[in-house]
Amino acid sequence: MSWKSPGGAVLALVACSAIAATEPYPSTYRAKPGAPVLIRNATVLDGTGRRLDGADVLIRDGRIVGIGPGLERGDATEIDAQGRWVTPGLIDVHSHLGVYASPGVDATQDGNEATDPVTAGVWAEHSVWPQDPGFATALAGGVTTLQILPGSANLIGGRGVTLRNVPATTYQAMKFPEAPQGLKMACGENPKRVYGERDRAPSTRMGNVAGYRQAFADAQDYAQQWDKYQAELTAYEKKKGKDKDPAERPSPPKRDLRLDTLVAAMQGKVQVHIHCYRADEMAVMLDLAKEYGFKVAAFHHGVEAYKIADRLAQEGVCGALWADWWGFKLEAYDGIWENLAFVDAPPNGCAIVHSDSEEGIQRLNQEAAKAMSRGQRAGLDIPPERAIRWITSNAAKSLGIADRVGTLEPGKIADIVVWNRDPFSVYALPDLVYIDGALAFDRNHPPATPRSDFLLGQPGAAR
């Protein structure tokens, strides 16, 4: 069954703009002004799969304007990067910073609206506490962009938000301008456990799937109501000018925030991110996506993604994965070190290292290094210039922002990490992090780096 007749799709698009004409909660992010910078003589992994030795990177007006050997300095400040490595700013597609902030006390548990299995109407951004000290420690690990997602208690947990990792007093001032929102869904054990323990649906995996299907069926119906309303409104407007005795103006359907989100998913306006561990369940979710006409941007956690690596690649679905997490629950029992490498291997394979952790997000480079090394030992050819894509361009792709960040190419936003050495090492640390061409972190000048309000004046927190 397809609800998307060509005409219907057009109408639905129109209807959606009628549903929400302007973007609420808009980004107020403004790039910090940054003077032109020339990073000289570095080993550059540009995120497209290329490695350039002894290359320069020129940043001006927040953009990358040049990359290659022997660039003209002009008025730029020169940074000697001899022996250092340069990569795009790192991107984490799965973070709960701000919604499960540190300290993890009762008052900061804002990541799961676990009161109903379908809470597609909630937006993670409305839980984000910008003073989570974890943003600054992630920045010290080179993370310049991150998606904050609702948790996985619910079948459909709500919308995620993509943030620039800059210190701010409001989340709107961190919000990545014009980045699509995400939609968080969850398979498997979590939703059925959370609700099953309360003697309500879902309590089984089949209950999970029925829950998604009913929600999307409701959304189809909702979209049709809006299409109908739009058609009636158009007819009314057409008639109004000519008819002396006009019919009553049609009234719009009641807005439903949950269904708005699901309609947006079916229209491709939000990126669908699905927490799903098992290969067989991912296959069910791909069928669900076909049934309701949405696209899965990425499966998150996916410890069994390696079992369906070819299918994921064929369908253009990314796997946002860990290097070595496994076994903490049954659906994570089949984890292997080579998961990322195997998902990366087929043509069009899209592997992403994600963190889901305030600790892991600080060392995405090391997670990638572990997976790269294990992949190499399993016989795959994975040089660093390939593996860096797992924490830069592939992540950007799944977030729908690859046109702006994730690679070092002229015209791209100048999100850049200068590492003290090869980043695929346990000893590697970012020396400098640029966001939009402005210096956001400098390891050797700690006072200039962000620090949460929360930590100020705390005993033992001085530096």
Place this chain on the structure above:
Amino acid sequence: MNRGGTLALVALLACCLGSSGIAHSQDILIRGAKVHTLTAKGTLERADVLVRGGRVVEVGSGLATAAGATVVEANGRPLTPGLFGGITGLGIVEIELESSTVDRSALVGDGASGPAFVPRPEFDVAPAFNPDSVSIGVNRIEGITFAMIAPNASGTLFAGQGAVARLDGSADPFVAASRTQFLDLGSSATAGVGYSRAAQFMLLEQAAREALPGKPLQAGDVRLLTPTGREVLARYLAGGRIAFAVDRAVDIRQVLDFAAKHGVRPVIIGGAQASQVAALLASSKVPVVLEPLLNLPGTFDQLGASMENASKLQRAGVPIMFSHFSSGTNTAHKVRQGAGVAVAHGLPWDAALAALTSTPADVFGLGAAAGRIMPGSPADLVLWSGDPLEVTTVAEQVWIGGRPQSMRSRQTELRDRYRPTGVAARPRSP
């Protein structure tokens, strides 16, 4: 990486896989390794290590090959003692979220009518230990050869008894001298302990008083412990080792006071704020098991958590060890990465390796030569593909008690089943 090759390794592996039960370990000569001895001799480039009867008998250069010995050409690769996996549930937790596979806590209460909190210091995890747990194999091939198998207090005060196990697959791998009583203090101990740190210390003092000889209880006295619990706790109060899970500096001070008063040898587990009381810990020679990756306050007790905790404590002279608490069972091996990260944040490399080897061996009473490579050391050894603390390095061969361990696990089985078609595994040591 992957320097040098040896068919001997493959032969060893085959021998090990083929053997069943306890085979008598044969002589092994590991030749030309970069030997991190963890002794005053430091690191020896291109040294040989001779293993006989499950122990290291000689370390030097140009060692003679005994007849029938297996020779392993290390070709300069690093050799270390086996690593300590930290405070874990290895063997007593298969899958954390499947309660039927978890034997880590004894929450024995009186039900609805009585108190939820019935402290059972006599609880001992050893009888539940399963040497066949998949997690053990997964961690062993990462170079983890011993770990503290510890009970979990699950919000109560007394967790019970744990001990260090050698992860050699034997059914009774525990080192008797390593037995430790575990206590949970601070904000993590809540249920049934009055939701107050003061109540924790109140109950602790009461338990200690009950256990002390010479203060027999009178009929009708309110009893906190069972008779067995009193006996067991008495043993620990008489110079035994008690591990206190505690983060806050002021709570660590309380613990040290309690330990001094009762003659206990304390070990601090967690210690997020330990560097604030580093001098005190150093002067009382109290070791700390810490998570080197902790630099955010997970709780208010962890305010001030810092990547420099390890290096500050080490500089002050506090014996440190590592544990990956957040997933210390399945992913216990992450302590190795944590050690490397600690080095990146100022901990001397040798001190980081000691935190994974000789320090836990000393703290938990494994013997003077344990956790080291010297004559008399148990031959618990790991040959690495490169820098043992580097994330791109893997353990190429692990020996425990001189026996080569299978370098396969359930994970490698899955890997090989699903390896992309047309891709052949690289030889172990090309």
